Amino acid sequence: MGMDLALSGKRVLITAGTKGIGRAVTELFREQGAKVLATARSQPSDFPKELFIGADLTTIEGCNALADEVNERLGGLDIIIHVLGGSAAPAGGFTALSEEIWQQELNLNLFPAVRLDRALAPAMLAQGAGVIIHVTSIQHELPLPESTTAYAAAKAALSTYSKSLSKEVSPKGVRVVRVSPGWVETEASVDLIKRLADQAGTDLEGGKKIIMESLGGIPLGRPSTPAEVANLIAFLASPLAASITGTEYVIDGGTVPTA
Template sequence: MLESIAQHLSLEGKIALVTGGSRGIGKAIADRLSQAGAKVIVASRTPPSGESSQHHFIAADLSTPEGARSVAKYIRAEFGSVDILVDNVGGLTSPGGGFSTLTDQHWEHELQFNLLSAVRLDRELIPSMLEKKAGVIIHISSVAGRVPFWQVNMAYAAAKAALNSYSKALANEIAGRGVRVLTVSPGATATEGMIGFLQQFSGNSDASPNETFMNLAAQFGGLPMGRIAEPAEIASLVGFLVSPAASYLASANFTIDGGATQSV
C-alpha cells in the first residue's frame, strides 16, 4: 500500500519549470518537486543559493516579453519541453493606501508581474504539452484575488483576480486535450518578502510578523489556524496537484490560507 502511494506521488522522469523559484514559495516548490524525482529548472531574476543551487537555473525577468521568450528558447534548446510548469513569479510591489496612492505605473507593473508573466510563458510552452497530450500547469495566485485589502494590496489583488479568471478559462479550454491547469491561492506565508512587508506595515514595532498579520486579519474575520503558513506547506499542496495522484483534478482554485477566507 505504501509503495503504491509513493508511486502515485512520484515525479520520476518529469521535467518541471518553476518561475520565481530561487526563494520563498517558489524555492520550496522547486525543492519539493526535486525531492519527488523531477528534474527542476528555476527561472528567476535572482540566482538560487544553498540546496536549490542543484536546480538548473535560467536568469530572466519574466515581467517582460523578452524574459518569457528567452526562457522558452532555453527550454526548447536544452530540454525540448516541460511536463510541469509552475507559474509562481509575482508579488506585491505597489504601495498601500487605496486608489489615490496608485499611479498608472503601479497598475501596469502589477499586471505585468502577476498576470502577464504567466500568460506569456504559458503561450510559449503549452503547444508542446498539447502535442504530447500531457502536462500540468499550476498558477500561484493569492487569496487577495478573492479578498482584497484596499489598505494594502488593491492593484496586486486586482491582478491576481485577473489571473484566477484567466486560469479558469485556460483550464476549460485545454483540459480535454490532456493538459491540466490548476490555481493555488496561498494566504499569508512566512517568506522573506512577506516578513519584510509585515515589518514595514507595523512601523517596525516590536510585534512579530505573525502578530502583525493576526491584527490585520482580525479586521476581516480572523485567522482560525492562528498562524501564517510556511512555504513548505504550500509546496506540499503543489507537489500533490502535479502528481499522478491528482490526475482528475483540473480547473479548480485551491485556497490554502489556514481558514482565513470567510466564504463557502
C-alpha cells in the same frame, strides 16, 4: 512529503523558484526525482547553478528567452508552475495607483503566466499530456482596499484566465489548476512582520497579530509555511490528481470566511 507522487523524470519549470514558496516547490520536486529548472531575476549564492535560468519575466523578451532556454535544456515540459507574483504598490487606496503602478502589477502577476503558457503549452498539447499550475491569491476574494487593490485585481485576472485555459486544453490532455494561498510565512513576509513590529513598538508575535487582524483573522492561528503550499502543488501536479482540472484550491488556514 514522504509519499511517492510519481513525479520522477518529469520535466518541470518553476517561476520565482529560488525563494519562498517557489524554492520549497523546487526542493520538493527535486526530492521526487523531477528534472527541475527554476527561474528568477538573480541567482542566490546557495542555489544550484545547474537548475537556474536568469530571466526578467515582467518583459516579453524575458519570457521568450526563458521559453527558448527551457526547450533547449529540457526539450519541452511536463509541468509548469507559475509561482511568480507580488506587489510593490504603495498604500493609500485607489488614488495612489498610477498608470505605471497598474502596469507593473499586471506585468508581474498576470502577463508572465500568459506569455509562458502561450510559448510552452503547445508542446504539451502536441504530446497530449501536461499540467499547468497558476498560483493566485486569496486577495482576489479578500482585497485590502488600502494596499492590495491592483495586486488583487491582477490575481483575479490570472484566476479567470486560468479557468478559461483549462476549458480549452483539458479535453486535449493538459490539466490546469489554481492554488490560492493566504498569508505564507516567507522570507519577505518575515521582513514585513519585523517592519510592522518596529513601527508598532511590539515584538515579532505582535507583528504577526497585526497582519492576521488586517486579514480578518486566521482561524488556524498562524500563516501557512512554504512547504505546506509546496505539498499541495506537488500533489495537484502529480498523476494522483489526474482528474482534477479547472479548479482553485485555497490554502489559507481558514482566512476566507466562505466555503
